[in-house]
Amino acid sequence: MLERLIDHSAAPLRVMVQGATGRAARNHIARMVAAGTTIVAGVSPNAVPGDTVDGLPMFATPAEAVAATGADASLLMVPPLSVLPAAIAALDAGVDLIVTVTEGMPVRDAMHLLHASQAAGATWIGASSPGLVVPGRCKLGFLPDIALSPGPLAIWSKSGTLSYETGLRLVAAGLGQTAWIGVGGDPVKGTRFADLVPAFRDHAPTQAVVVVGEIGGTEEEDLAEALLETPIGKPVYAILAGAAAPEGKTMGHAGAIVSGGKGSLASKISELEAAGVAVFRSLAPMVETITADMKGKTP
Amino acid sequence: MGGLTGFVVWNTSVYNGIKRRPSTGRLAILILEHDAKSLLEQRGMPVPKGLITPVSAPVTPPFPAPWVLKAQVPVGGRGKAGGIIVLSDPGRLAETADQLSALRIKGFPVEEIRVEEAISDAREIYLGLVLDAASGCITLLASATGGMEIEAEAGTGIHQRSARPDTVDMMAALDELAASLPGEVAPAIRAAGAIAVSAFLDLEATLLELNPIFLRDDGSWIAGDVRLGLDENSLSRQPEFAALLDTRPQAYADAVFKRDHGFDLVIVDPEGEIGLVTTGAGLSMQLIDEMTRKGLRPYNFCDIRSGMMRGSPDRLIATLRQLCAAPRLRCVLVNIFAGITDLGEFAELLHRARDAVPELQVPMVVRLVGNGQARAEAILEGSDGRLKLIPDLDLAVAEISELCDA
Numbered sequence: 001m002l003e004r005l006i007d008h009s010a011a012p013l014r015v016m017v018q019g020a021t022g023r024a025a026r027n028h029i030a031r032m033v034a035a036g037t038t039i040v041a042g043v044s045p046n047a048v049p050g051d052t053v054d055g056l057p058m059f060a061t062p063a064e065a066v067a068a069t070g071a072d073a074s075l076l077m078v079p080p081l082s083v084l085p086a087a088i089a090a091l092d093a094g095v096d097l098i099v100t101v102t103e104g105m106p107v108r109d110a111m112h113l114l115h116a117s118q119a120a121g122a123t124w125i126g127a128s129s130p131g132l133v134v135p136g137r138c139k140l141g142f143l144p145d146i147a148l149s150p151g152p153l154a155i156w157s158k159s160g161t162l163s164y165e166t167g168l169r170l171v172a173a174g175l176g177q178t179a180w181i182g183v184g185g186d187p188v189k190g191t192r193f194a195d196l197v198p199a200f201r202d203h204a205p206t207q208a209v210v211v212v213g214e215i216g217g218t219e220e221e222d223l224a225e226a227l228l229e230t231p232i233g234k235p236v237y238a239i240l241a242g243a244a245a246p247e248g249k250t251m252g253h254a255g256a257i258v259s260g261g262k263g264s265l266a267s268k269i270s271e272l273e274a275a276g277v278a279v280f281r282s283l284a285p286m287v288e289t290i291t292a293d294m295k296g297k298t299p
Numbered sequence: 300m301g302g303l304t305g306f307v308v309w310n311t312s313v314y315n316g317i318k319r320r321p322s323t324g325r326l327a328i329l330i331l332e333h334d335a336k337s338l339l340e341q342r343g344m345p346v347p348k349g350l351i352t353p354v355s356a357p358v359t360p361p362f363p364a365p366w367v368l369k370a371q372v373p374v375g376g377r378g379k380a381g382g383i384i385v386l387s388d389p390g391r392l393a394e395t396a397d398q399l400s401a402l403r404i405k406g407f408p409v410e411e412i413r414v415e416e417a418i419s420d421a422r423e424i425y426l427g428l429v430l431d432a433a434s435g436c437i438t439l440l441a442s443a444t445g446g447m448e449i450e451a452e453a454g455t456g457i458h459q460r461s462a463r464p465d466t467v468d469m470m471a472a473l474d475e476l477a478a479s480l481p482g483e484v485a486p487a488i489r490a491a492g493a494i495a496v497s498a499f500l501d502l503e504a505t506l507l508e509l510n511p512i513f514l515r516d517d518g519s520w521i522a523g524d525v526r527l528g529l530d531e532n533s534l535s536r537q538p539e540f541a542a543l544l545d546t547r548p549q550a551y552a553d554a555v556f557k558r559d560h561g562f563d564l565v566i567v568d569p570e571g572e573i574g575l576v577t578t579g580a581g582l583s584m585q586l587i588d589e590m591t592r593k594g595l596r597p598y599n600f601c602d603i604r605s606g607m608m609r610g611s612p613d614r615l616i617a618t619l620r621q622l623c624a625a626p627r628l629r630c631v632l633v634n635i636f637a638g639i640t641d642l643g644e645f646a647e648l649l650h651r652a653r654d655a656v657p658e659l660q661v662p663m664v665v666r667l668v669g670n671g672q673a674r675a676e677a678i679l680e681g682s683d684g685r686l687k688l689i690p691d692l693d694l695a696v697a698e699i700s701e702l703c704d705a
Contacts, residue, residue, distance in 0.1 A: 081535070104532045107327075107533070108533065111430075114435035142639050144669050159584075161581055161583075161637070162585050164636050188432050217432060222433065239585075241582075243588040282588075284693060
């Protein structure tokens with residue numbers, strides 16, 4: 001699915017939005033459509049046949065939406081405790097991609113959804129993903145338009161807002177994205193950094209990868225391991241947040257924990273550097289370095 | 300600053316040495332030992348008799364010495380830090396508690412202690428259940444040797460099995476684990492494990508460690524120490540967890556703040572000079588990192604979740620009030636770069652919040668990027684001489700730096 005997502009010559013995703021009637025959802029649907037996304041249906045439990053919201057046909061269940069519109073991807077904008085049942089309904093209806101942007105999904109629910117999406121052979125981006133964008137092709141979620149532009153970089157991020165700041169500065173330097181995938185900061189998630197390596201290794205338009213990570217978990221270390229096993233064949237840059245995070249204190253965002261050896265900033269830096277990744281702890285020098293490296297490469 | 304809740308810290312746990320490291324991410328709120336033992340005791344887990352008491356005025360237990368005095372802090376490694384003291388002379392309770400009250404264990408002050416009956420003439424064994432974030436499974440671990448030096452067993456003496464988060468799979472894994480242990484240990488691991496599996500699933504735990512389990516020659520056993528991590532995101536459907544926050548709010552202050560206000564605010568430096576009103580954990584952490592490296596002193600971490608304010612200034616008011624409590628506050632940096640938030644609306648809410656908290660007198664530097672930026676600027680520009688709008692984050696931080704130097 002990731003390969004199709006980032007391939008401009010492949011058939012566009014046909015997207016349904018679950019929880020499409022909320023104020024935030026309607027606002028964002030308009031922005032997603034403006035970004036080129038083919039949104040074919042909305043799902044809301046109270047919908048009756050013939051209902052529309054801002055012109056979008058509404059259905060009571062994902063099964064009805066898929067049957068009527070051929071939707072093959074779903075964006076879920078539902079409350080935290082509804083994510084699991086809504087996502088299972090989407091998987092049962094046969095979609096290949098689910099993106100969940102809700103923050104606060106219980107870990108146990110995420111564990112069940114991970115296994116369900118794997119069993120269904122579907123890709124799950126989330127929990128608490130800010131969304132994903134392939135500029136000029138589609139946008140699912142909240143990623144801010146001001147930081148989006150077609151270009152040569154892939155952005156993979158655990159953190160939403162830090163990636164916004166990163167994306168904005170790179171765009172200001174003339175460097176947009178082939179794709180931007182917010183995998184989310186929760187511990188249990190459908191797609192981890194390492195899972196993104198194969199699709200982007202073979203993706204010629206992507207000339208470099210920018211990883212936005214943070215303390216907590218072992219996702220950066222696992223990425224380093226994946227890169228060592230099968231080199232991606234293009235430069236990888238990483239910015240890591242949390243150097244000053246006090247040990248053992250809540251930092252709110254899932255993933256933000258200093259977890260002894262692994263998960264610490266030091267462990268992430270050393271393992272990523274050993275895998276050939278250029279690691280930065282401040283934004284300005286990273287943007288300068290990427291800009292200098294890319295000079296002359298960008299068509 | 301007392302009784303801050305925290306996340307599970309792994310450096311004293313057994314996992315550093317095992318082959319497949321657990322990928323934990325944020326695990327949970329670590330429940331204090333006393334509360335964890337109470338939760339498990341209600342489920343039939345045998346634990347030593349004990350009570351929780353303020354370290355400053357310890358209550359004499361209604362059971363005979365020797366006692367073990369245990370600092371109640373939400374981090375591991377208490378024993379090695381001197382936070383656990385065996386006391387055989389009941390007359391020295393206050394004096395020994397005093398000794399504990401002087402400790403800071405990984406930054407946490409000791410405010411409460413658990414006084415419990417000492418268990419003697421027993422061997423120590425180990426059982427742990429922990430989330431493996433990468434696989435979405437639970438790793439069950441057991442060892443015929445437990446205690447503070449459990450890490451030395453990692454790789455050799457610790458047996459482990461992975462299971463899906465359901466009773467059948469976990470009990471099967473437990474059975475296999477027990478079968479791999481010496482015969483005199485297996486029954487205790489089976490019995491303790493059955494209670495642990497059921498508690499782990501019921502409470503939506505992400506960590507449950509019994510270390511040590513005291514095992515006597517006659518086969519009887521008792522859980523000597525318990526580490527329990529619960530998932531904050533499950534709070535609304537976990538009545539026992541919710542009740543714990545209600546009855547002991549001082550012990551779980553961050554979690555209570557998050558529950559009551561719907562967002563995260565953590566004081567990272569009580570002597571800090573810069574108040575942060577920011578959205579997004581990653582960018583807030585990065586700002587703290589970059590400021591700290593420049594020698595600046597941020598007071599707090601803040602992920603206000605501006606996209607979830609629903610037209611109410613309550614979160615901003617709560618944040619500004621909290622900043623008023625910072626004794627050395629020099630200035631406030633507001634940084635909102637959000638995919639969701641309408642900045643025009645945010646600017647109005649910020650305006651209302653400032654009116655509601657007039658006691659916050661320090662200058663405010665505001666940087667807003669995103670939808671509705673122009674309207675936001677129109678609302679805030681010139682609204683107040685103490686508020687300065689700066690569109691670039693580095694320039695905003697430079698301005699903050701100047702304000703702190705002044």
